[in-house]
Amino acid sequence: MKFLHTADWHIGQLFHEYDRSYEHQQFLNWLVETLVAEKIEVLLISGDIFDSSNPSAASVRMFYRFLNEATTALQDLQIIITAGNHDSAARLEAPKPLLESSHVHIIGLVEKDAEGNIDYEKLLIKIHNASGAIKAWCLAVPFLRMGDYPAIADCANPYTEGVAALYQDAFDFAQKHNAENQPIIAMGHLHTQQAEITDLDKTERLIMGGVECISATAFHPDIKYVALGHIHKAQKIGGKEHIRYSGSPLPMSFSEIHYKHQVIVFDLNQEISDLKAIEIPVSVPLQRIPHQHQPLHEVISLLEQLPSADSSPEKLPYLQVRVLLDGPEPALRHKVESALAGKGVRLAKIDAQYPSSIKETPELITPEKLNELQPLDIFGKVYQSRYNSEVPNDLLQLFQQVVQEVTHKAE
Numbered sequence: 001m002k003f004l005h006t007a008d009w010h011i012g013q014l015f016h017e018y019d020r021s022y023e024h025q026q027f028l029n030w031l032v033e034t035l036v037a038e039k040i041e042v043l044l045i046s047g048d049i050f051d052s053s054n055p056s057a058a059s060v061r062m063f064y065r066f067l068n069e070a071t072t073a074l075q076d077l078q079i080i081i082t083a084g085n086h087d088s089a090a091r092l093e094a095p096k097p098l099l100e101s102s103h104v105h106i107i108g109l110v111e112k113d114a115e116g117n118i119d120y121e122k123l124l125i126k127i128h129n130a131s132g133a134i135k136a137w138c139l140a141v142p143f144l145r146m147g148d149y150p151a152i153a154d155c156a157n158p159y160t161e162g163v164a165a166l167y168q169d170a171f172d173f174a175q176k177h178n179a180e181n182q183p184i185i186a187m188g189h190l191h192t193q194q195a196e197i198t199d200l201d202k203t204e205r206l207i208m209g210g211v212e213c214i215s216a217t218a219f220h221p222d223i224k225y226v227a228l229g230h231i232h233k234a235q236k237i238g239g240k241e242h243i244r245y246s247g248s249p250l251p252m253s254f255s256e257i258h259y260k261h262q263v264i265v266f267d268l269n270q271e272i273s274d275l276k277a278i279e280i281p282v283s284v285p286l287q288r289i290p291h292q293h294q295p296l297h298e299v300i301s302l303l304e305q306l307p308s309a310d311s312s313p314e315k316l317p318y319l320q321v322r323v324l325l326d327g328p329e330p331a332l333r334h335k336v337e338s339a340l341a342g343k344g345v346r347l348a349k350i351d352a353q354y355p356s357s358i359k360e361t362p363e364l365i366t367p368e369k370l371n372e373l374q375p376l377d378i379f380g381k382v383y384q385s386r387y388n389s390e391v392p393n394d395l396l397q398l399f400q401q402v403v404q405e406v407t408h409k410a411e
Contacts, residue, residue, distance in 0.1 A: 001127065001135055004040045005264040006031070007189070007229030008248040010086065012059035013051035015318060016348035020250065021058065022314040026283035027249045028066040031263070034278060036073050038265055042127055043070065043077060046229030046246070047084025047143055047189030049092065064095075071102045076130045083108035083142040084189040084229055107140040110148040110166075118150070118166065120173035136268055137178060139170045139186040139223070143230070163190065164218035171220040183268055185225040190214050192228065192237045195245065216243050224272050227264075234262050234277065242272050249280050254320045254349065257286045287317040287345060293324040293353040296335070303339035310344060319345040325352050327387045328395070354387050375403050 011024050035043065050059055071077055081104070083089040089108030096106050111119040127136040149162035150169065167186065174184050191197075193213045216238025219226050226243040233256070234247030246264050251257065261282075266275040289302050299321060309316060321336055329335075333350060340347055379399055383391045391399070 001041045001129060001268050002039055003042045003044060003185075003225070003266050003268055004035060004038065005044045005046065005225075005227040005244065005246045005266075006249065007046035007227070007246050008048045008084070008232055008252075009045070010048055010051040010248065010250070010252065011063055012055045013250075013252070015252075018318065018346060018348065019314075020284075021062070023250050023283050024062060027280060028062065028069075030281060031249075032066070032069050032073055034263065035070055035077065038278075040074065040265070041076065041078065041129070043079045044138075044185075044187060044227040045079065045081045046187050046227045047082050048086045048229060049081065049084070050087055052086065053088035053091070067099070067102070067104055071104065076103070078103040078127060079105065080125050080127075080138055080140050080187065081106045082140050082187050082189060082229075085143045087143075089142060105140065107142050110142065110144065118169070120170050123170055124174055124177070134180075134182060136182050136224075137174045137184045139167070139174060139184065141167065141170065141186065141188050143189040160214055160218075163214055167218050168220065171223065183224045183270055184222065185227065185268070186219060186223050187227045187229075188214075189229045191230055192216060192243075195231045195237060196233055196235055197231055216240055219243060224268060225266065232256065233259060234264075241275060251282075251286055254286055254288070254318075257288065284315060285317045286320070288320045288322060290322055293322045293351070296323050296325060296329065296332070299323045300335060300339045303336065303343070306340070306343040306345060308342050308344060313346070316344055316346045318348040320349045320351055321347065322351045322353070325354055327354070327389060327392070355389075376400065 009024065009027070013020055034040075049063060052059075055063075067079065070079065081092070083092045083106075087108065091108075093106050093108040099106060105125050107123060107125075111122045113119060123140055125138040125140050126134050127138055129135045144163055144166065146159075148166075149159070150165040152158055152161045152165060155161045167188075170186075171184065178184065191213055193215050224242060226237075226240075228237070228243070228245045231245045232248040232252050233245065235245050237243040237245070244264055247259070247261055248256075249261050249263070251259065251261065260277075261280045262277040263280065264275065264277055267273045289306075290299060294302075303321070319340070323332070323336075325332070329352070332352065336350055337347060376396075376399065380391055383389075
């Protein structure tokens with residue numbers, strides 16, 4: 001049987017406040033064409049279908065339109081979808097009874113019985129061939145929140161050990177029902193150890209606490225393929241060809257400007273074969289000007305040389321402007337936007353850099369000394385650390401004026 005693995009669509013995401021509906025629709029159109037061209041029998045979508053737990057009506061409509069087009073184009077296509085941390089598990093599962101008649105399976109929740117035991121049967125999907133015979137089994141595990149995984153007493157990390165226990169128990173449950181020793185695959189939406197992450201992944205990891213790091217050994221060695229989501233860069237994990245992140249189909253930050261976004265395709269009989277990555281066409285490119293930070297007057301000159309817009313706004317490249325400044329530049333955005341008026345780009349981000357200061361051992365400020373510092377002292381230290389220069393006299397006078405006005409009002 002032929003499988004396609006994808007994840008982290010983030011339908012509804014804004015890229016620096018720009019709507020990405022056009023890009024997502026282009027990807028979904030391409031995906032339907034690829035499913036047909038590759039004669040895919042099973043589509044695995046490993047979480048983060050939407051960018052928000054409360055997606056817009058337009059985003060939901062786009063997703064279900066894709067499901068309809070894919071299952072219409074390939075009558076025997078089976079689709080297995082798991083929820084990610086951005087998805088609302090309950091909302092994603094809502095149309096589940098209707099979709100299962102079209103061989104679309106959605107797993108968002110980890111259900112438990114009255115005693116709190118996980119219902120592993122609900123996480124186990126039978127994969128059939130065109131004649132209806134079971135050919136493989138899928139452990140369709142969604143993003144695991146606190147309480148979803150088994151509680152392990154007296155352990156160093158309850159999350160990682162609990163998640164590993166869930167995958168082991170799910171595999172054991174599948175094996176008990178797998179009388180004909182058919183291959184077992186697994187899905188997951190999680191952060192694995194040694195995974196290479198993007199800038200956006202780093203931000204999410206800080207928000208979530210940075211403890212969710214699962215070892216590749218959490219997946220039983222007899223699992224033939226592990227289809228992962230959550231990390232946006234496509235990669236294999238633990239040196240294993242069969243444990244993979246497909247990565248996001250669209251770039252999620254400017255750190256991904258050189259990434260090759262892709263889906264993973266493979267054949268599964270008793271073993272994995274013909275595993276390959278298929279690169280996703282870029283519908284809206286990312287662009288940096290200049291490639292390295294340069295003084296503002298040089299950057300403005302480069303921007304003014306850009307060609308005028310010759311396509312609809314939704315197709316214009318996203319632009320990151322890199323500029324080297326000596327100090328504060330209050331009119332920076334206005335100057336950049338003026339230079340870009342009518343140009344064939346969309347300004348997404350201005351990355352300002354200042355001369356790097358000499359690295360010194362940071363001064364330890366005790367609570368007693370902090371109480372002795374005046375606002376002007378603190379302002380001077382912050383300015384020095386950011387711009388590597390003394391506060392200009394005119395700015396110093398304005399700050400002193402503000403301090404006096406605030407002090408006067410407080411009295």
